[in-house]
Amino acid sequence: MALDAIADQLDRFAEFQYFIEASAVTVSALSGMIAAREKQLDIVGTYFIAFITAFGGGTLRDVLLNRRPLFWVSHQEYPILIFILSILFLYYSQRLTPVKPLARKSFNLIDALGLALFSISGTSYAIADRIPPFIAVLFGVITGVFGGVLRDVTLIEIPVIFRQSTLYATCSFLGGWTYLLFLSFKLSPSFAGAAGFTAVVVLRMLALHYNLKLPVLYSKDVVDPFSRLPKKDL
Template sequence: MTALDLLDYGAVLVFALTGALVASRAQLDIVGFAFLAALTGVGGGTVRDVLLDRNPVFWIGNPDYILIACGAAIVIFFTAHLVESRFRWLLWLDALALAVAVPAGAGLALQMLQPGVIVVLMGVATGCFGGLMRDVVVGQVPLVLREGELYVTAALAGSLAAWFTARHTDDAMLILGSCALATFALRAGSLAFGWRLPVYRARPPRS
């Protein structure tokens, strides 16, 4: 099993946990838990594989990913009530999942010898689309679009770190590690310290 395979497993597991937590907040039944967990877990990787024309898509080639997501959903279904703040757990698990999924996407694009722009975009897509689908399905404002928060920015920075490191070394662990560290540092900083980007504010036109 390669490092990229391990990253895919980790991303599916942690993103699936976030999907199940969202399902608990929406008070869905256990089938809804499984659906939302699987959608969140494999959503970003599916977009990545389709765009890269990777055949078969990773979870079709290995259905264990779906079983992992469903297992995560079952665990959360029976334990979510024990968590004091499910939203706080959701935010931090989502940050961890982002830091695993972004190197999985960028690393695969590098392995396929894609140009830098594609490497960066695949990292962002793999990290962001699963959570985006999750939040849209339950009718919430997606975490990736919350006002000024460093989410897509964190994924972008991590992907750029992977591309930049790959230009100077062939060490896969260093490439993937720099990507994960940059992604998590920015996302965690946004959650813990309120780091934000300036947002657009409408102004009345000049007379």
């Protein structure tokens, strides 16, 4: 019953969920604002990019799973918070002094917590819909990373997580499998969720610390087996 005790302990972790969620939404929105700033957008652009970054992944998950109300519709405070932050960012971001390395590490940690929360919650919503495991893990990844994908595409850049990310989607993917593995051992959902959550956070912080990246194996100077195919017209 040691595990149950741990599970009970971890259930209390749920109390922190709202705090993590709000922090993660703020950090995601901030990454959108920074990207909007690089493109010299006005307040409308800054707000919508922050909005898309923070809510895009969860919205896509809810639309694909047909869940309503959407995450940000039932939490009016999140869109309002981002609205206020966007205005503050527009007026004050350039008066700030550079962020210290400590702040940078906090930023990364909050983002990793958010990625973990969205990945495990996305997977668990899919499991609750009796969706098969591989697809359920993909739903976790979609929830965790598609806000950033939509931000990049809207700003006309190839999504960074498709190119050079430090194992961002990979941590989400492995964390989802950790969660399902523990569930398959008939452990309590809270314990399994905490295990998956921890796996995402630890893997992500390790990947950032050691600057781990997935290999890009394609090279341009080899024979292209598909060079004669009508590449694009499909």
